[in-house]
Amino acid sequence: MGSGLSVSSTANDTLKITGLLSFGNASAVLNTGDNLTLVSNSSGTAAVGILGGINSINGNVIVERYINTGTAAGEHPKSWQFLAAATSGQTIKQSWMENGTAANYYGTMISGPGGTAAGFDISSPAPSIKYYNYHTKGWTAVANTSSLIDNVQGYMVFVRGDRTVTGAAQAANPTVLRTKGTLYTGSLASIVVHNNNWGSIGNPYASPIDFTLVSTDAAIDNKFYVLDPYLYGSYGTGGYQTLSAVNNWLPVPGGTSVYPSNVPNSIIQSGQAFFVHATSSDSTGTSNLRFMENCKASNNGSNKFSRMAAFTGISNRQFLRASLITSSGLMADGNVVAFDKAFSNGIDGNDALKMINSGENFGVKLNGQLLAIDAKSPVTANDTISYYTSNLALATYKLIFAPENMQSAGVQAFLIDQFLNIQTPLSLSDSTFINLTVTSAAASSASDRFLVVFRQMAALPVTVTSVTATLKNKNADVKWKVQNESGIQQYQVERSTDGTNFKQVASVNAKNNVTGSYSWTDLNIDAGKYYYRIKIITLDGKISYIQIVKVISGKLPDQIFVYPNPIKDGIIHLQLANHPEGNYGVRLFNSEGQLIISEKLTHAKGTSEETINCPNLAKAIYQLEIVKTDGRVEVIKVMN
Secondary structure, X not given: OOOEEEOOOOOOOOEEEOOEEOOOOXXXXXXXXXXXXXXXXXXXXXXXXXXXXXXXXXXXXXXXXEEOEOOOOOOEOOEEEEEOOOEEOOEOOOOOOHHHOOOOOEOOOOEEOOHHHHOOOEEOOOOOEEEEEOOOOEEEEOOOOOOEOOOOOOEEEEEOOOOOOOOOOOOOOOEEEEEEEEEOOOOOOOEEEEOOOEEEEEOOOOOOEEHHHOEEOOOEOOEEEEEEOOOOOOOOOOEEEEEEHHHOOOOEOOOOOOOOOOOOOOEEOOOEEEEEEEOOOOOOOEEEEEOOHHHEOOOOOOOOOOOOOOOOOOOOOEEEEEEEEOOOOOEEEEEEEEEOOOOOOOOOOOOEEOOOOOOOEEXXXXXXXXXXXXXXXXXXXXXXXXXXXXXXXXXXXXXXXXXXXXXXXXXXXXXXXXXXXXXXXXXXXXXXXXXXXXXXXXXXXXXXXXXXXXXXXXXXOOEEEEEEEEEEOOEEEEXXXXXXXXXXXXXXEEEEOOOOOOEEEEEEEOOOOOEEEEEEEEOXXXXXXXXXXXXXXXXXXXXXXXXXXXXXXXXXXXXXXXOOOOOEOOEEEEEEEEEOOEEEEEEEEOOOOOEEEEEEEEEOOEEEEEEEEOOOOOOOEEEEEEEOOOOOEEEEEEEO
């Protein structure tokens, strides 16, 4: 934009901006004629760039915020949204309620205890719009829809769809919430956060902002919390993501289409509200947060509440990431323990307190506090992580423990299940998957059911030179060779039919010679796939494992499978057994139904393995869809 521009004020002559509204020089001025709209739709959200010098935008502007409610692939159900307004001048009713009209594509129905007398669409003891009250550390219902929309705290709003969705049983649909008024621009007044409390804050700009560029007092922790409508587990109304510098700005728990687990994110979108926390020894004092034009993110707006931040993490920090996955493969919740000599074992501003979800919760409990991120000193033997769960359904979940940079920690980790009274070793070099079944027994859903304990692991007094599994007739011969054997009690052979869940099938006493050759034969096995691994037990009870080997017995039925699963190094190894030659279609979808990869494979007759490269694939569960030569479709759940 040059030195100035005026928009026509003629009715029905609206200027609609779909990209970035920016100024070409520091003296340019825009007069809107009250006829300018910043558009938000399924393709993206318009944004206002940094205003410098004497840049100004004069007149009213309509600012839209697309909400992706609905029932189609990639949409989410009716859910809570944590929202902010980028303009001043309207009330709640005039803006997000479309002044009470039954508008298609716009607004949403809002209920409250005051009913129609207070301007709500319907009366409800449970409000669908509320704000955070730091005095009560909870939510307070909006009393009247004549309240101004430009609340610096933002509002929590239950969005059912547009204003044609009036019934509880009526399906959700996408909608746009919009406000009209004067844009917030320039440096704004400080927002007060009470020490040792949460602060609820709305992004005031019609632009994404980068939290790392927001000016804050020292007591305000270097982290923020957002509500993710796609994080809904078994309950369907949204959950909290924690973004922290301690975790290299990776979202916790992550695992959704808008907050992928492996994408750093310090961005807060236009129309999005968020929480911060102030940790201070001055419990009666306050801290300040200030917005200035230069905290606007350089990237364009998004149609969803997520965006990648430009950030280089701390590469050598150790992490143990834990996720709770529903039976349908959705991320329910998760937490992270970060180990670094810069951290202490108490609770301070490096730790991230957990915000409680209305659905499932899976956090760390320390000194009576619940944490989403526990920042600790480097791991040592006898360290313990106490996990906390709540709101679990009567169902089977999956726990995933994903270590990072922990293979050289010199300890062995064990998951303690206090309900089943079992200990399961956790790998510190790769992810471990554990089934969690919640029954009618109260102890199966106890909040303190799980612990992880670390024990000292001495250097293994043996060198493994080879391990093989070969099929002879209907027998599987498992062999392994070792050198420098000393202090070994026995080797246990474990077998699996899925490559994940293993059971002991044999034990072989160690010879403790300079060199040794061992074998065990699995007799007369049925047709199928078999995986074997060797568990090494020392005389003092220490445990380690040799790599997994596999055999295929007999002629398998027509099968398609992925091995290994979870995949490694971003490569899907797709194995087609006894399938006809021809072209096969392959499509990979994330948990929200979004297409990630689409390929065509040419398969020769019989059995073969095809590889599908998936670089930068987030840690999550995916659906792999294979279209066969006869048009039939087979779906495989793939974990990464």
